[in-house]
Amino acid sequence: MLRLENLYVRGKDTSYIVKGIHIHVKPGEIHALLGPNGSGKTTLLNALAGHPNYLMEGTALFNGKVLSKLTPEKRFKEGLMLLFQQPPSIEGLRLYDFLKMVWLTQKELDDDIKNIRLFNNDLKKALGSVGVKEDLIYRSFNDKFSGGEKKRIELLQLELFKPKLALIDEVDAGLDVQALELLKSRLKEHVKAGNSALLVTHNFDVLNHVKPSRVYIMLSGKIIETGDLEVVKRAHRAWND
Ligand SMILES: Nc1ncnc2c1ncn2[C@@H]1O[C@H](COP(=O)(O)OP(=O)(O)O)[C@@H](O)[C@H]1O
Numbered sequence: 001m002l003r004l005e006n007l008y009v010r011g012k013d014t015s016y017i018v019k020g021i022h023i024h025v026k027p028g029e030i031h032a033l034l035g036p037n038g039s040g041k042t043t044l045l046n047a048l049a050g051h052p053n054y055l056m057e058g059t060a061l062f063n064g065k066v067l068s069k070l071t072p073e074k075r076f077k078e079g080l081m082l083l084f085q086q087p088p089s090i091e092g093l094r095l096y097d098f099l100k101m102v103w104l105t106q107k108e109l110d111d112d113i114k115n116i117r118l119f120n121n122d123l124k125k126a127l128g129s130v131g132v133k134e135d136l137i138y139r140s141f142n143d144k145f146s147g148g149e150k151k152r153i154e155l156l157q158l159e160l161f162k163p164k165l166a167l168i169d170e171v172d173a174g175l176d177v178q179a180l181e182l183l184k185s186r187l188k189e190h191v192k193a194g195n196s197a198l199l200v201t202h203n204f205d206v207l208n209h210v211k212p213s214r215v216y217i218m219l220s221g222k223i224i225e226t227g228d229l230e231v232v233k234r235a236h237r238a239w240n241d
């Protein structure tokens with residue numbers, strides 16, 4: 001599903017931030033990426049999603065397609081979605097309109113009454129399963145939302161758009177206990193449906209629960225340790241001592 005081989009990423013005006021990494025995610029797998037701040041995790045995820053400030057060199061394939069040849073929109077339509085560490089706010093763009101537009105685009109449907117009704121049904125279900133109050137979606141996108149609300153909106157999008165591969169950047173940071181439980185159960189459902197995730201997290205409670213197939217520790221743009229959760233727990237302890 002996702003094949004990264006000897007992948008380098010740099011900013012338009014920077015030297016390499018990600019330096020030759022290998023990651024291979026298959027359908028139904030969660031891979032976890034750990035590492036101290038500034039190691040390049042967010043840069044990697046942004047580049048994969050198509051952020052225009054980053055350039056990739058080496059191999060980055062998604063479902064056999066060369067990612068750098070696809071626009072961010074095409075990547076999303078192919079099934080790749082980024083959940084932000086710091087979700088942006090957009091004043092003047094109603095969350096409802098944004099979700100509707102993306103939903104219609106993803107399904108290649110027209111903006112007619114029948115389709116809007118289908119969208120409304122889907123949205124209602126998704127709102128229920130992530131516990132987002134309906135009045136939030138009639139406000140500007142994330143504008144003056146609390147940190148926790150913004151994170152729940154990211155989960156709402158996971159639920160609504162069901163990406164084949166979710167790139168999840170520290171969505172657990174800033175979640176309350178209840179929302180963390182929700183994240184854990186949503187991730188399990190996500191994988192059960194045959195979808196995958198590349199999960200950046202420092203939260204061992206989440207990791208213990210989702211049982212990633214593979215865990216990587218990243219430092220200064222390189223993957224310095226790879227293994228199952230137990231191997232990485234030992235490395236993590238050693239490196240925190
Ligand atoms: N567009 C950019 N321009 C300059 N430096 C950047 C840019 N993007 C990321 N960096 C730098 O790259 C390093 C890795 O950042 P980041 O990917 O956010 O790390 P992490 O998510 O692991 O904390 C940091 O030193 C950051 O300041």
Ligand SMILES: [Mg+2]
Nearest residue numbers: 041042043085
């Ligand atoms: Mg980051």
